[in-house]
Amino acid sequence: GGPGGRATPRLTREIPGLRVDHGVPSFAAHTPRFSSLCTSLVARNALQCCSSAGSLTFGQLKADGTFEAEDAAAAPRRYCAPEGKGMSTLCEALLRGDDETKLAYTTLSTMVSKVEASASEPPQWRLTSKSGTDLGTFDWLVISSTGIAHPRWRSTFGGEPPLVQAALSLNDPALDSALVALAPLTAKPVTAALLAYEGDAAAAWGSLPFYKAWVEDDPTLSRIVVQRISPTLTTVVLHSTHAFAESSAHVYGATSTAARLAGAKSDKGEEQRVLDAMLNAAENRLDGLLNTSIASIRSPAWGPHLHRWGSAFPDSPLLPEANAVVPSARVAFCGDFVEVGGAEGRGGSVEGAALSGLRLAQALKSQIEGVDALEL
Numbered sequence: 001g002g003p004g005g006r007a008t009p010r011l012t013r014e015i016p017g018l019r020v021d022h023g024v025p026s027f028a029a030h031t032p033r034f035s036s037l038c039t040s041l042v043a044r045n046a047l048q049c050c051s052s053a054g055s056l057t058f059g060q061l062k063a064d065g066t067f068e069a070e071d072a073a074a075a076p077r078r079y080c081a082p083e084g085k086g087m088s089t090l091c092e093a094l095l096r097g098d099d100e101t102k103l104a105y106t107t108l109s110t111m112v113s114k115v116e117a118s119a120s121e122p123p124q125w126r127l128t129s130k131s132g133t134d135l136g137t138f139d140w141l142v143i144s145s146t147g148i149a150h151p152r153w154r155s156t157f158g159g160e161p162p163l164v165q166a167a168l169s170l171n172d173p174a175l176d177s178a179l180v181a182l183a184p185l186t187a188k189p190v191t192a193a194l195l196a197y198e199g200d201a202a203a204a205w206g207s208l209p210f211y212k213a214w215v216e217d218d219p220t221l222s223r224i225v226v227q228r229i230s231p232t233l234t235t236v237v238l239h240s241t242h243a244f245a246e247s248s249a250h251v252y253g254a255t256s257t258a259a260r261l262a263g264a265k266s267d268k269g270e271e272q273r274v275l276d277a278m279l280n281a282a283e284n285r286l287d288g289l290l291n292t293s294i295a296s297i298r299s300p301a302w303g304p305h306l307h308r309w310g311s312a313f314p315d316s317p318l319l320p321e322a323n324a325v326v327p328s329a330r331v332a333f334c335g336d337f338v339e340v341g342g343a344e345g346r347g348g349s350v351e352g353a354a355l356s357g358l359r360l361a362q363a364l365k366s367q368i369e370g371v372d373a374l375e376l
């Protein structure tokens with residue numbers, strides 16, 4: 001796998017050229033700082049501004065089955081992957097940097113399952129992979145997910161969360177406070193159904209009047225995303241409501257992270273029941289807009305595949321920004337679960353994650369170089 005997290009597209013060898021943005025399909029920019037970052041990424045062809053692309057319409061699928069496009073003038077600027085690419089293009093560009101000089105070294109597809117602080121002051125951090133490989137020793141430990149620091153680790157993987165374990169011997173009050181502040185964080189799940197259509201069915205789906213539609217008042221579906229890969233290949237992603245995902249919390253897609261990493265069993269019968277419920281809901285809502293006999297909802301060229309995002313969006317509370325950087329322990333947190341002052345309400349979004357990353361970079365730069373943060 002490559003970089004991207006919840007922005008990683010699903011790829012398959014079964015159909016050449018098929019990629020499905022089954023996590024975040026597009027995102028909004030509300031703040032000037034993030035908007036200007038997006039503008040520079042559009043210039044580097046790492047993003048596409050949906051508003052200027054013309055064909056990428058957003059709106060609502062009303063309860064009566066009609067589609068109402070959003071008022072583009074009142075809506076925030078929206079971005080998605082550049083044509084012909086997946087959402088991870090954004091993350092790849094961030095890692096590559098502006099002038100194509102390598103900004104970061106990466107070790108991909110590797111789960112960190114142990115972190116140890118050295119006895120030196122300040123400490124250094126040694127990371128070990130799930131398979132026991134020494135991943136190196138670092139001056140700062142920057143954590144981009146609640147995982148290794150959250151009590152949920154005990155039920156998912158068993159044993160103490162790695163950072164909680166390390167903190168026991170470190171005895172750093174600021175790190176202990178950060179861990180206390182992080183413990184109550186929770187997340188809301190989304191179940192995604194992934195499908196791809198070819199030929200006439202692809203054209204039928206492609207003629208729907210939207211790229212992404214919020215589904216009004218439906219207990220099962222919250223959003224439908226239609227990506228036109230080519231005139232003869234269209235992908236469709238159905239996102240469930242949080243309530244629906246919670247009601248099927250134990251059902252994992254056969255290829256989900258939980259199934260792979262934690263050995264969670266996928267139950268084929270249950271999986272089919274969940275997919276059926278989501279397809280029924282889509283069929284009902286799209287009845288008046290889609291030529292269902294041509295669109296052959298039930299017989300896609302690929303799928304339907306289920307993907308359960310157990311932690312699709314963080315719920316409140318978020319991690320207070322005051323706990324996000326712990327200089328004494330050389331530990332820092334960034335991501336959409338961290339509160340970003342001045343951008344209230346952007347937690348749980350790509351914008352919130354990016355702003356948190358930018359603010360952390362600023363704080364780390366001033367820690368490491370002693371530069372005046374105001375210069376940045």
Ligand SMILES: Cc1cc2nc3c(=O)[nH]c(=O)nc-3n(C[C@H](O)[C@H](O)[C@H](O)COP(=O)(O)OP(=O)(O)OC[C@H]3O[C@@H](n4cnc5c(N)ncnc54)[C@H](O)[C@@H]3O)c2cc1C
Pocket residue numbers: 004005006007022023024025026027028110111112113144145147148190192239309311312313334335336337348349350351353
């Ligand atoms: C279905 C869905 C729809 C969404 N829709 C939208 C939307 O419309 N608009 C919007 O703005 N946002 C949306 N989001 C949310 C958006 O995807 C996230 O807010 C954003 O991607 C968060 O980025 P992040 O870097 O904070 O976290 P992530 O993308 O989750 O990155 C965290 C990374 O840390 C890695 N990691 C975690 N633990 C370990 C470990 N122990 N070892 C090694 N690596 C580890 C993970 O593998 C992952 O790569 C959606 C999300 C989902 C799932």
